[in-house]
Amino acid sequence: MTTTHATPAADKHDEHGDHPSEKKYWVIALILGIITAVEVALSYIDLGNGVAPLLLIGMVMKFFIVASYFMHLKFDSKMARRLFISGLSLALFCYLALFMMFRQFGPRDDRQDIDLIETGVPQR
Amino acid sequence: MTAVAVETSEPGHEADTHAADAHGHGHPPTNTGLSNDKVAMWAFLGSECLLFGALISTFFLYRSRAPLGTVKPHDVYDIPFTSVSSFILLMSSLTMVLALSAFNRADSRRAMVWLSATALLGATFLGGQIYEFTVFIREGMTLKTNPASSAFYVLTGFHGTHVGIGVLMLLILVILIARGRLTPARAETIEIAGLYWHFVDVVWVVVFTVVYLLPL
Secondary structure (H helix, E strand, O other): OEEEEOOHHHHHHHOOOOOOOHHHHHHHHHHHHHHHHHHHHHHHOOOHHHHHHHHHHHHHHHHHHHHHHHOOOOOOOHHHHHHHHHHHHHHHHHHHHHHHHOOOOOOHHHHHHHHHHHHOOOOO | OOOEEEEOOOHHHHHHHHHHHOOOOOOOOOOOOOOHHHHHHHHHHHHHHHHHHHHHHHHHHHOOOOOOOOOOHHHHOOHHHHHHHHHHHHHHHHHHHHHHHHHHOOOHHHHHHHHHHHHHHHHHHHHHHHHHHHHHHHOOOOOOOOHHHHHHHHHHHHHHHHHHHHHHHHHHHHHHHHOOOOOHHHHHHHHHHHHHHHHHHHHHHHHHHHHHHOOO
């Protein structure tokens, strides 16, 4: 017996794009490896205050490459993206507030005060 | 509109078969277009962001808090060793997507090979972490040495536990496929396990940079 059905859910599912090919996965892995190698090399080079932003940029790039391609977030339904992004955003806002509370974005001297209170001796 | 044709000889099975085939992913139709299992996994991963966010923030705040004369995490790191471990975990994400890709092509044998490779890479990472912990303890940095060391062990230990659970999950999947209890019609099971695995990898991407590479 053959029947033909159509459901809105099936339509929604068809909106998802095709997943990358295996060749593309290998290329993505290579890019991730290169970024990691650059990050490790940067940690050995004395760039002063410039090294932290560069390392963080590399970290964010790797995070989004893995989430977009390996976790298929780029190709999956918007629902999945919203669920993950809301958890991630909530975490970011929550802990940025925590860092502000502990004056992590202030001048180094301010942060030193916190160490003094906690341990009785300045750590930096 | 998409038309889905279902052919079955047993009328009693018609509804089920249609429900499962509506998406070609082996799950009944839902309002979201995603299976309930997948939505649950994404919601779980969203909540895990908060857990790891808390642990990473705590480490960040305490990483330099140690009385003079005690060993701080930054004194004992072996960056080349941890870089290799990180690379191994990153590559396990590649083998995981290759396993899913093979299973989607109904190539169960190759899927088992890639899943086993993923489990092996995960176990290698865990072995590296255990070795690293023993070296640190021998050098005088234990869980109780100072707030910085506590924060370090709790964060990396929690992550290691997640990797351990992931390895177990992968081995169970290999056994299920080998016994014929997991067929390509239910490829989404592998996809969901893969989401967890990639998340564990993504957390390590952050931990490696924030904990090991960022200068004090």
